[in-house]
Amino acid sequence: MKALKGNAVFAQSGGPTTVINASICGALEEAIKSKAIGKLFGARNGILGVLTEELFDLRKERPEDLRKLKMAPSAALGSCRYKVKKDSDFERILDVFKAHDIRYFFYAGGNDSMDTADKVAKLAASRNYEMRVMGIPKTIDNDLAFTDHCPGFGSVAKYLATMIMEAGRDTDAMYTSDTATVVETMGRNAGWIAAATGVARRSEEDAPHLVYVPEIPLSLERLARDVREVHKRLGRCFVVVSEGCKDEKGNLLAETGGAFATDAFGHRQLGGIAEKLGDFIEKEVGIKCRRNKPGTIQRNGMHFASRTDVEEAYMCGKTAVRLSLEGTSGFMVTLVREKNKPYKCGTGLAKLSDVANGEKYLPRDFMNEEGNHISKKMREYVVPLMKGEAKFEMGDDGLPVYVRLKMVPVQKKCSEWKP
């Protein structure tokens, strides 16, 4: 197939990850090698930057800075949570692409982003505007369908499991006063992240002692019983709970309508699920409970990233660009586990529209029968993804050095966008 000549735009969407910049790094390196692709644009804050025509010129970045993207956490191009819905917005995206002769669109994100990319691709085709659209998988939640796992997940798994291991030692030492600890992890619908921390328990003694995921309803009676049992056996209890855990009625435990929505007086309670379960354990079980909420810290831990994850993210970016140059369009690159022992992972393709509509939950048998810790299957699945340490630059102030792009703006050519 004759190479399609034109410019390319790269964009990142949704919650940042430790390795989404590694994907863009891989994609850029491949694009720079090609003779077909002319200008390399970054879209500031994902699809929002296309809509507002806030593009910047990636050829004006220093080559070493683009290389350093591989080891920079979060989304260096900027990200967004904007969901494109209106037809006029899709038209606008195509207008901006046409104005800048953009023939390649590389979008790193989750299913919403794949949905956007898919619709843009279809609109372009219907208007006979030749272009190639490729998706690059990204989500710490690991909930994309059609891929064995998602870039970003291995690093949050490794870092968070390490946090739990380390904070677990704190509870081991302090149980005479701080007897229990609850850690809240990300994962609104799927329990992959919370479950990954289960790997930190190499022996009965080790944290976490209990792991709760959104896929398995959590009643407060059950929680109290579990905590009491662990406390009786070990004298302490370390609990990991996903922010998306639900009660038997399907209500989020941390939100209005859940079991904690109101106190005894009917007053609405505020705060995260760690705070709430902590309060409950103190009142119901009668032991003091620490609450940790790593929040956005967990998904940006480049200083302890999984090398496997960094390399796979980089490979996904490279593959997306390489295949698009060969004529592929309308697909997301997937990760295919070819072997588990020793672990070997390649890439595949999934239709953007399929990914857009899929969601992958933690299989029931990745958890133990009781539904309060992981099974051997989960361990075998996740351990290869957490392996390896990645080298990064350290400053003379004892802290890591992560690159910042200059983001030199590209002259606008379209009228102003009205949201």
Place this chain on the structure above:
Amino acid sequence: MKALKGNAVFAQSGGPTTVINASICGALEEAIKSKAIGKLFGARNGILGVLTEELFDLRKERPEDLRKLKMAPSAALGSCRYKVKKDSDFERILDVFKAHDIRYFFYAGGNDSMDTADKVAKLAASRNYEMRVMGIPKTIDNDLAFTDHCPGFGSVAKYLATMIMEAGRDTDAMYTSDTATVVETMGRNAGWIAAATGVARRSEEDAPHLVYVPEIPLSLERLARDVREVHKRLGRCFVVVSEGCKDEKGNLLAETGGAFATDAFGHRQLGGIAEKLGDFIEKEVGIKCRRNKPGTIQRNGMHFASRTDVEEAYMCGKTAVRLSLEGTSGFMVTLVREKNKPYKCGTGLAKLSDVANGEKYLPRDFMNEEGNHISKKMREYVVPLMKGEAKFEMGDDGLPVYVRLKMVPVQKKCSEWKP
């Protein structure tokens, strides 16, 4: 001086740190070399283990495990928050020491522990029971007087500043939806930890944009003004706040009695200061605010410890034992900064009673004039303490491996302790 013959007990107290085991490692290595010291006892959970006579035999641990203590976070001997007050408790401690011919007592902890050690030393002297008592400094809070800094502080400073740097990049990328972030740090009375994160801001763009410490009262008007100013300038705002921050009246912001004690209906509000400031920023400034609370995670981050801190903690332990063998007693080992460029640190001594009664706050000129970020002085003080990476063992599951002691119990010789 003739070496005093007898057994030794080692104990750890208060909140764990990344490097308190490194201190015990150094102390044990020195004690093992000595001919004067016979048995090596660990007291389970600090002074509580002496009171309950729960001692364990450190000579029964594998030598390689004792070496590995240098790179294990938290307090491997167990810790406690028990404050010895009653005369009968001090008598009991001496009884246990006598029963086991304990002539050396090494206590790693903060000012309360130094107070206990001091009183035990004085009681022993008054009863003509010859023994040597030495304190080993430990506290992430860095608030011990008579020492330039405390083992444990450098590592929490390095790790937390890195967390802030990394989570800061998340806010940089997501500002169009998650515009502000508040991170709560430890430090109930002193702002050293919160201030240390200020180093992560190498340029105006970098997090943290605002840093609040307990030493400088924080009014809500001030907070709102500061956040608005940063938001206007950068489009986002990243705030670090010490858990011990107080309002103009001296009330803890996160506790009953503080400005957030009750909502508009007079209902008591629950949760940490990050939750509360987050709520305030959302309501008052009108921008969405993320809340992170690393909690006990921050003080156990051996996977990203400061090598300087590890080595100094180890040196404090070694020095305490070496000096006690030479006849020193009733002192805590201190860290003395001999030079700053290049950094050079040695040890000194401070009387246990002096340390017990002192507390070291963040000097006003370690913060900027506005009191909302650090000054050059703070940076110069803290950077050398964060430098260097420490090597640790990695498992084949992609996670660190930290030693666990066997803790073989020693036969009890005293009657039961009644608290």
